[in-house]
Ligand SMILES: Nc1nc2c(c(=O)[nH]1)N[C@H]1C(S)=C(S)[C@@H](COP(=O)(O)OP(=O)(O)OC[C@H]3O[C@@H](n4cnc5c(N)ncnc54)[C@H](O)[C@@H]3O)O[C@H]1N2
């Protein structure tokens with residue numbers, strides 16, 4: 001058995017380098033920008049009013065002024081400026097040359113075409129041309145395309161960006177007991193849940209899942225599943241990874257030329273985890289117990305997908321304070337399904353009493369996976385502990 005860190009390093013070494021594609025901004029969310037994006041515009045493109053009010057000359061502020069025109073967003077005023085005058089103006093409209101101050105309409109007394117400033121605001125209420133960004137400004141590659149960055153690129157008139165193609169992830173769940181959701185299970189059968197949960201985790205990490213038909217516990221069925229994964233960047237199998245008579249994944253993988261990077265990790269839940277290279281693709285064999293499958297997918301599959309996308313593979317662990325005592329740990333690194341509570345500064349964390357790796361209902365309720373290293377000594381309430389937040 002190898003350590004979790006060693007297993008993670010070997011999994012990440014299976015990542016194919018990001019494959020560049022050019023996509024419309026609407027397709028880019030959550031992906032890494034892989035080539036610099038260069039602004040084609042200056043923003044704002046003109047000195048713009050920040051308020052609804054009147055543009056005037058600050059030298060004229062004490063005097064009654066004559067309103068000689070209007071400038072609205074999309075409808076600039078193109079008259080000749082003169083001392084002693086003001087221009088009705090609206091937020092986002094170009095401030096006509098010759099005027100250097102916008103006064104809020106709340107601070108104006110108006111009588112016909114005459115206005116007087118009753119209160120003077122402190123600033124000019126003008127956003128100078130280019131105060132947000134300028135033509136030629138670059139967004140550096142490597143950053144994740146968040147909502148604000150997508151908005152910024154759109155404002156820069158960059159309609160397409162270079163990102164990594166979403167890794168195609170084939171998901172192969174197997175077992176004679178499994179039938180799809182929405183069907184009536186016969187005696188001895190259960191509903192297959194892992195494939196859908198893992199597909200959701202693939203999508204969360206930025207990959208494109210393809211759920212293959214459920215495999216039976218026969219070599220022929222599993223071989224057909226492996227063949228159907230042709231063309232995927234990653235094949236994720238679920239179940240059949242352990243030592244039972246029907247656990248065939250290791251053998252089928254070897255027959256398909258999988259060069260095994262490892263099998264078995266000092267990890268709880270998820271000891272029977274395997275990974276390897278299968279031609280140009282990577283292969284990850286997750287254990288069948290639903291909590292083990294989800295935990296291993298969070299620990300290994302999602303980092304692998306993020307690495308293929310050029311994103312930060314492993315988000316940093318977070319810290320919380322234990323709210324209960326815990327006994328010493330065994331030799332495997334343990335990820336305990338836990339509840340977070342608001343704390344003074346750091347949150348509080350308490351693992352559930354039951355850590356059965358088949359109890360999906362508890363996994364669904366958990367806020368976090370508390371991380372306990374191998375042979376962690378007994379812990380006391382108040383101790384600082386690391387955790388992985390679970391999506392809500
Ligand atoms: N003698 C030993 N037995 C087991 C060991 C061991 O070391 N020695 N390891 C245990 C551990 S730990 C795990 S985890 C499981 C994993 O085994 P497999 O990967 O071979 O998984 P299966 O046997 O196929 O299934 C386990 C369990 O999960 C259910 N399952 C499987 N696939 C799905 C699915 N798609 N949706 C819902 N549920 C699924 C399956 O019905 C089983 O109940 O092995 C232990 N045994």
Ligand code: MOO
Nearest residue numbers: 269270271292357
């Ligand atoms: O390690 Mo297994 O993954 O507990 O259920």
